[in-house]
Amino acid sequence: MKTKYRILITLSVLIVITFSSGLTYSFFHSKTTMNANNKNIAKFIFNTNELDSIDLPLKDLKPGFHESYPFSITNSKESIISDVTIDYKLSIKTFHLVPLVIKLYSVTDKGDSLLLTCDESYTRDELTKEIICNYSKTMEHSNKQVDNYKLDVEFPNSFNGTEYSNLVDYINIDITSSQKIGG
Numbered sequence: 052m053k054t055k056y057r058i059l060i061t062l063s064v065l066i067v068i069t070f071s072s073g074l075t076y077s078f079f080h081s082k083t084t085m086n087a088n089n090k091n092i093a094k095f096i097f098n099t100n101e102l103d104s105i106d107l108p109l110k111d112l113k114p115g116f117h118e119s120y121p122f123s124i125t126n127s128k129e130s131i132i133s134d135v136t137i138d139y140k141l142s143i144k145t146f147h148l149v150p151l152v153i154k155l156y157s158v159t160d161k162g163d164s165l166l167l168t169c170d171e172s173y174t175r176d177e178l179t180k181e182i183i184c185n186y187s188k189t190m191e192h193s194n195k196q197v198d199n200y201k202l203d204v205e206f207p208n209s210f211n212g213t214e215y216s217n218l219v220d221y222i223n224i225d226i227t228s229s230q231k232i233g234g
Contacts, residue, residue, distance in 0.1 A: 107204070107222040112149055114211040118204050121158065124226065125197045126190045136192045139228040143169045143184040143202070149220040150210045155186060158199040166200075189231060 107120055126133040145153065153169040169184035176183055190196050204222065 103226050105224040105226075107202070107224075109149070109151075109204070109220050109222060112151075112206050112220070114206055114215070115208045116204070116206040120202045120204070121199065122202075122224075123197055123199045124190075125195070126192070127195045127197075132193060132195050133190070134192055136231040137190045137228050138187065138231045139190065139226060140185055140187045141200070142225040142227070143167075143186075144181045144223045144225065145169065146180065146220050147171065147182045148218045149206060149215060151220065151222075152203075152205040152207060153184075153222065154203045155184075156201045156203065158201050163201065 105120070105122060124139065126137055141155070143153065143155065145151070147153075147170070155166045155169070156163040157166050166186050167184055169182065171182070173182050173184045175181065188198065190198070202222070202224065
């Protein structure tokens with residue numbers, strides 16, 4: 052009989068503990084108010100004049116064509132500066148059917164410096180057959196930074212043969228960014 056009471060009491064205690072732990076957990080509720088001006092929240096700001104892709108029309112190319120396309124990337128918008136370090140990548144995509152000379156420059160007060168020449172030395176994407184040239188850079192947090200670039204596109208005069216007369220090409224610049232994690 053004592054064994055019966057012990058089993059019944061043990062079973063009752065286990066049932067009470069099981070149900071009461073579920074009830075105490077379900078009664079917990081937290082209220083938090085968020086303030087838009089809270090300085091504890093890291094802001095991710097990456098501004099490319101509201102664009103994440105730039106398409107350059109090249110349908111009217113002729114030998115002797117030379118054009119520069121300037122653009123800028125910044126980690127601020129108005130007076131707000133990003134609180135996180137940003138890694139960004141520029142991907143220049145082209146079929147490169149027309150013998151164009153495509154060069155990406157960094158533009159600074161000290162002058163222009165060549166970052167890359169997008170040509171057949173880069174591999175083609177297996178699916179789209181595009182040549183994809185990539186350039187990556189990091190922007191540090193909490194200091195306003197503006198990176199100025201210039202993409203020079205030239206169709207050399209020496210390629211004026213009829214075999215180039217009906218070729219169509221394009222250039223697209225994709226700009227992607229992410230928060231830098233780690234050192």
